[in-house]
């Protein structure tokens with residue numbers, strides 16, 4: 001399994017967007033942690049996945065393209081080095 005952290009953007013039942021950390025396993029399956037970066041959203045509250053297992057750069061671009069308000073804490077995490 002690669003150790004590169006990837007990012008997944010999910011929408012919660014309250015329609016807020018949060019970022020989750022993900023990894024790909026050896027078969028290319030996307031594995032996502034059970035809590036968002038900000039700890040405010042749980043995986044089982046997901047109503048929609050906007051993107052899954054993207055690199056930080058791609059995730060930043062996609063977040064801009066979506067044009068929706070993304071949780072401030074999660075967003076800050078994406079733009080941190």
Ligand SMILES: [Zn+2]
Pocket residue numbers: 017018019036037038039040041071072073074
């Ligand atoms: Zn968040």
